[in-house]
Amino acid sequence: MAKRPMCLLCFLMVLSLGALELMGIPLISGNPLPLNVQEQIEAHPGSIICGEVEQYENTEFSQSVYLKKTYLIHQSKKFPIENVRIFLKKEEDLKPGMRILVKGTLKRVEGPANPGGFDSQQYYACRHIYYFMKNAVLQKKTAVYSGYRQLLLEIKESCRQILKEAAGKDAPVFCAMTLGDKQELDPETQMRYQLAGIIHILAISGLHISILGMGLYNLLKKMGLGIWPAGIFSLGVMLQYGIMTGGSVSTMRAVTMFLIAMGARITGRIYDMMSALSVTAMMILVESPAYLLDSGFLLSFGCVLGMGLAAEKICALAGAEKKWTKALVSPIALQLVTLPVMLKFFGEVSIAGFILNLLVLPSVGVVLTGGMAALLLGILSIPAAKLVILPARVLLLFYEYLCSLAGRSGWSTWIGGEPETWQILVYYGFLITVLFMGQYIKEQLRKKKAVCEETELAEERAEAGCRKLYAIRITAGIFLAVGILILGYHPAGSLKVICLDVGQGDGILVETPEDHHFLIDGGSSSQSEPGRYCLLPALKSQGISWLDGIFISHTDQDHINGVKELLEYMGKGLTTIRAGYLILPAWAERPDAWRELAEAAKTAGVKVMTAGKGDELPCGKVSFSVLWPEKNATGKDVNEEAMVMELSFGDFQMLFTGDIGADTEKKLLAVGGLEDVDCLKVGHHGSRYSTTEAFLEKIKPEVAIISCSLTNTYGHPSPETVERLKEAGSQVEYTMKNGAITVETDGKKLKIGRFRKD
Known part of the structure; x- marks a missing residue:
């Protein structure tokens, strides 16, 4: 770096930014606005803001406008809040450079709610946007605008x-x-x-x-x-x-x-x-x-680093001296430099x-x-x-x-999953070592002509030098292989159940100690394309390319539309994730949604099977016991005849109840077979008509997980249901508040993880 002072200065700048972040100065992540401004916004989310139109676009449901030089107006005081993205209720005639006054509801840009989810908070922070304004109404606008930007x-x-x-x-x-x-x-x-x-x-x-x-x-x-x-x-x-x-x-x-x-x-x-x-x-x-x-920044600069810094050294290691061989090897150098970034952001x-x-x-x-x-x-x-x-x-x-x-x-594709920070650091440590090896070989090749004199001693030295270079190349190859293996390493040995935040719906991912994977439901009535934006990223972030089975509790769209998307992607060749079985409820009468799902599975090469009361599905140390529906169930009431399962691993039991209500709970209590469970996936998103007191007295869950949307119109979760759970001694977890909830156990001890910590 001594020959390139700008490179050294850039390196020091990056270190300084990292140090400031560790010291609690949020320049890289978080909201850097003054605390008093943040408190003012939180206290008065419905206040009026004023800003300059930077750009706008018309979406299907609203007009999206980006404002810069924005400030919040409250009691004749102005609080600068940098840039804001607003969503107008109706389309307005706006032009870049106009200053507008709008009223609406300010809301902080949220981070991801699930593993592998898109980080909107970081994306917009790069653009100095920390708040959205929803349901905005234009109050005033200036006639003056930027003719130049409008022309563009x-x-x-x-x-x-x-x-x-x-x-x-x-x-x-x-x-x-x-x-x-x-x-x-x-x-x-x-x-x-x-x-x-x-x-x-x-x-x-x-x-x-x-x-x-x-x-x-x-x-x-x-x-x-x-x-x-x-x-x-x-x-x-x-x-x-x-x-x-x-x-x-x-x-x-x-x-x-x-x-x-x-x-x-x-x-x-x-x-x-x-x-x-x-x-x-x-x-x-x-x-x-x-x-x-930001992924775009890291990939863009990483590609140039790969071409400008790593390519020549990797070519020297590979012995690519001719133009066409360099053309083959150089893209590999680019991929090696950006590999951890790709896995970190895309899995x-x-x-x-x-x-x-x-x-x-x-x-x-x-x-x-x-x-x-x-x-x-x-x-x-x-x-x-x-x-x-x-x-x-x-x-x-x-x-x-x-x-x-x-x-x-x-x-x-290689679905390697999202690596931990230590894995990335170890990988880059190996890669830097390999690049030094490449630089050494490059320098030795330059000296080769001087060494190769026409003497017997020189020939012996040249031969010894070639053996040394060969050993270095082999070592470099081993280092790269080990580095990549470490990057894709995911420790097993415990059972993980991840209840994804799909909004108003259900989506549960199960990872067994033997590295088998299952999906239980996957749908949403409040989020668009849950298969693309929730299920796929979550699977990739966990390094899952094969699902042993997909269980469907019942065929309401908030439980299946994401799964259907996933199966269609498999059938169209839009993902390399594959599945073994689609397990549907054993209903005598099968609604259209049931048949459509089965057809999508067959097109994707996924086998279809049905399951009902009494069926046992063992998978290594983990087993699934189907408690409901009865084998002669009609399927007319998809909620009450939903598939109910109990997962067992060692001393740990977890109950999945789909959308059953009080009627089915009574039937389950009457036929017996229920016992104490460690964890309950609460039925029907916390509806007041399910999870009855008698049911809870029987299963006595230590942890209860409710999956629903914060803004749903059904009143989920019901305060009465939450109160019953607490009275039963359950620790209640909510996807709507903390994002994906992870239950991890070795068969004895239980650990709960919340994706959102705040």
């Missing part, structure tokens, strides 16, 4: 319309690649590209900026402009392009490094990638330190991406150039735009074919 929005909208006409169904992909606009991008397309490891081509990145920026610069040079005019014009255009496309962290990084590179070219200075990267990182972190924990890494990127990256420039050419020609002629974008659309078909191949294979 109008240009972007015109470009979007041109691409829609020129590219047809492929327009959303071209909008994402050229405009940074993913609003209309099909979620399944995103999932396919992510599974194939080529999702990065859909974001504005260094590759895009270098192709467009350097392409423009070289074009201007060929047109006769000198270095200075061509360089300055290219700089200006790319800067505006970065602003217009939304200013994501990857875009900011790419544009800033392009500006530095172009500045070096104009002034005749030498461009150093690592120094430019360090300067860019410091500029971004000074403006918003929270980016230090999986695309193995297919190692191969597919070799096929895709050389042609991305054609797709991007085709999209940009269509934008320019579309101003004059849409038919000409359709013609020029055609080769790019053919390449997109090729990409989709590659994605479908990856989706159909079971090996396209």
